[in-house]
Amino acid sequence: MSTSSRFATAVHLLAYLAINGQDGPVPSDRLAASINTAASVIRRLLMQLTAAGLTKTQLGTGGGAMLAKSPRSVSLMQIFDAVETVEAFALHRAPPNAACRVGRNISSVLGSVASRAETAMRQELKSQTLADIVEQVLQAEKAEGRRKA
Numbered sequence: 001m002s003t004s005s006r007f008a009t010a011v012h013l014l015a016y017l018a019i020n021g022q023d024g025p026v027p028s029d030r031l032a033a034s035i036n037t038a039a040s041v042i043r044r045l046l047m048q049l050t051a052a053g054l055t056k057t058q059l060g061t062g063g064g065a066m067l068a069k070s071p072r073s074v075s076l077m078q079i080f081d082a083v084e085t086v087e088a089f090a091l092h093r094a095p096p097n098a099a100c101r102v103g104r105n106i107s108s109v110l111g112s113v114a115s116r117a118e119t120a121m122r123q124e125l126k127s128q129t130l131a132d133i134v135e136q137v138l139q140a141e142k143a144e145g146r147r148k149a
Contacts, residue, residue, distance in 0.1 A: 004084060004086055006045065006083040006084055007079065007080050007083055007084050009035055009037065009041070009045060009083075010045050010048075010049060010079050010082065010083045011076065011079055011130070011133060012034070012035050013031050013035065013042065013045060013046070013049070013065075014049070014054065014055070014067065014071075014074070014079060014130050015130065015133050015134050015137055016031055016034050016035075017031075017055070017065060017066065017067045018067060018071045018130060018131070018134045019134055019137065019138070021065070021066055021067060024062065024064075024066070025057070025058045025062065025063050025064030025065060025066050026064045026065050026066070027063070027064040027065075028042040028043050028046065028064065028065065030064070031065065045083060046065050048082050048083050049079075049082055049083070050068075051082070052078065052081070052082035053068055053069070054067070054068055054069060054074060054078065054079065054082060055067060055068050056068045070131075071129060071130040071131035071134055072129055072130075072131040073129070074129055074130040074131075075125065075126050075127075075128065075129055075130075076124075076125040076126075076128045076129070076130070076133070077122060077125035077126040079125075079130070080125050087114065087118060089114055089117065091107055091110055091111060091114065092106075092107060095107075
């Protein structure tokens with residue numbers, strides 16, 4: 001069973017741009033180094049984030065990615081919607097056995113649970129902004145007494 005890390009990677013990428021991108025565009029290789037992934041992964045995410053209006057890119061020498069909006073105006077829900085296609089959790093891949101009382105009822109019962117979980121997750125992501133994440137990252141860094149990297 002695998003899960004996607006696109007959302008976490010996208011939030012990391014956008015937080016990095018918010019903290020370190022005030023002096024201009026940030027190249028994908030620099031973003032990739034912070035996230036510890038390949039620059040091609042970053043470029044694919046940037047395409048999705050740009051399509052959603054969250055980032056913009058500048059081509060050529062000195063080019064890279066920049067935030068397209070203020071961190072205060074970007075909700076975590078916007079980021080999630082830009083890069084994820086997954087639901088809170090998946091139901092059975094194949095229909096359960098209809099001859100079994102559990103099998104014939106489990107999908108509707110779990111479907112209701114999944115719907116409530118999805119609603120709660122979306123509400124939480126709507127209530128948090130990229131600026132909230134940036135502030136928490138900076139506070140954690142300050143608590144650790146580390147220098148800017």
